[in-house]
Amino acid sequence: MSPTSPREPRRKRQFDLIAFDWDGTLFDSTAIITRCIQAAVADVGGTVPSDRDASYVIGMGLMQALAHAAPDVPKDRYPELGLRYRHHYAVHQNDLCLFGGVLDLLDVLKARQHLLAVATGKSRAGLDEAFQAVALQRLFDSSRTADETRGKPHPQMLLELMAEFGVPPERTLMVGDTTHDLQMALNAGCASVAVSYGAHEPDAFHALKPRVVAHSVGELRDWLLTNG
Secondary structure, three states, X not given: OOOXXXXXHHHHOOOOEEEEOOEOOOXXXXXXXXXXXXXXXXXXXXXOOOHHHHHHOEOEOHHHHHHHHOOOOOHHHHHHHHHHHHHHXXXXXXXXXXXXXXXXXXXXXXXXXXXXXXXXXXXXXXXHHXXXXXXXXXXXXXXXXXXXXXXXXXOHHHHHHHHHHOOOHHHEEEEEOOHHHHHHHHHHXXXXXXXXXXXXXXXXXXXXXXXXXXXXXXXXXXXXHHHO
């Protein structure tokens, strides 16, 4: 086989399957989600969470996130709370966009024949809408959402993705912007990479042992192309 064979990068790569969180990792939605959570809580008369508390729950399943962000809202009002969040999010969803450089990064990883997946706290309907809005579905081999499996940090999303493709934990990488993402990777026995430009403060990442904390999409791309 010649030194320039396109199959050569496949032998050198460390990870066959790379799973990405969506909001705050690929999609620049953290600020909008934070404001929508705060508005929904205000609508039902709860104590409005701080920016820090509202952004902390990003990555969880919707109702788990809202319950955590609004502990004084009675459980019988959770359905209304969820509806109000969806209302505010629908108003602003077209404001959202990919972080700069994400599309190029995914194209390069796909060309290197990595399996690419999304593991997200969004609903299936929400993720499918986002895929359509940014024409990204063609790049992903599979995805898991919080309403069709267990939410983060439970490892089931990653366990199902690994089982789907027959990829072991040591060949799987999780990329995310929250401690929920990194804890899910630990729980699944997988390596992780954290990004600091999303929802959580990077100081909280180190205890969860990510391979690296990337401070931009460019840094993430450089690390993945060298170490992925």
